[in-house]
Amino acid sequence: MQVEASQARTWTRLVAVGAVAVGFAIAGLRAPSASARGDAEPTAAPGERGAALYGRDCVFCHGAEGQGSPRGVPITDAGEATTHYALVTGRMPLDDPDAVPQRGPTQYSDEDIAAITAHVAGFGDGPTLPDVGWRDADAAEGGRLYRLHCGACHGATAVGAALAYDRRSPPLFDAEPSVVAAAVVSGPGAMPAFGPDGFTDEELGAIVAYVQRLQSPVDRGGWPIFRTGRPDEALIALGVALPVLLVLAGWIARRPPRSEDGA
Structure with missing residues (x-):
């Protein structure tokens, strides 16, 4: 009888512990996370x-x-x-x-x-966030302003460049128009702040337009054989010119030596 009573108490404790664990699990599933609360x-x-x-x-x-x-x-x-x-x-x-x-x-x-x-x-x-119209802005004028004020740090093609004290200016290939405008007036990090009076709205819009043009240039230059905007000259050099040069070198190497009498 005592053994049966002990087993019954053990099973009762196990059932109680299991019920509490299930309750906590359900509460955890129903409680929203920080992001969910947001x-x-x-x-x-x-x-x-x-x-x-x-x-x-x-x-x-x-x-x-x-x-x-x-x-x-x-x-x-x-x-x-x-x-x-x-x-x-x-x-x-x-x-x-x-x-x-x-x-x-x-x-x-x-x-x-x-x-x-x-x-x-x-x-x-x-500084307030500028609301500039850049889609119809003068990208050529923006290029002139960019090279004058921005190119020394970000590079003429916006690839970024090394600065002093082990710093590097970031590339601008992913910079959204609003980010470019915000950076110009606020000067994040080591960048100088041009403030609201540094550029007119037209000039700031032109700079933004030029940076966007650098991200998706209409003509990357070179010989657009395949109209892909890529450096096609390198493909032609590797696929055509190099084999031709190798064949020519092999032909020269196989030519018989000329005799001394020129015959």
Whole structure:
């Protein structure tokens, strides 16, 4: 009888522990993750949405009012331009506060970027995000301005270049139009800030148009045999000229030596 009672108590404990474990598992499945919580508030007003996202992803390093902390720089004067640049290029938020910001995938939707940008812009008097019309801008004039003000660091073809103190300017082949405009007026990193008065809207639009033209040039130059925009001369040299030269060299090597009497 005692053995049966002991077995019954053991089974009772096992059933109780199993029920608790199942309860925790169900609660864990129903509890939204941080990203799910972020996506569960689409109806929040833009101001509230920006404050909520900033409090979730940014306040730990930059402070509640953008005053900064030992983990992040102050952003009270970041403004719309700097914030837009950092979020669109995926440089923020950082998983590791000590990491160097690098371009990566954008981690927010356009609506969330606009909401966070508006919230951060309220911290101080930073540069606003320019709204430039670049599609019909003068790309040739933009090229002249780019070579004069930007080419020394980013290269004449926007491939980037080495700078001092082991730094390197990034290539611009993935730079969106709004990112180019934001960078020009805000000056991220080692880049000088030209500010809202550095260029007129027409000049800034021309620079943006030129950078976009560099990303998808109409004519890359060279001999467009196949109309692909690629360096076709190299293909012709390897596929045609080199074999011809090899055959010619072999023919010369097989020629019999001439006799001394010239016969």
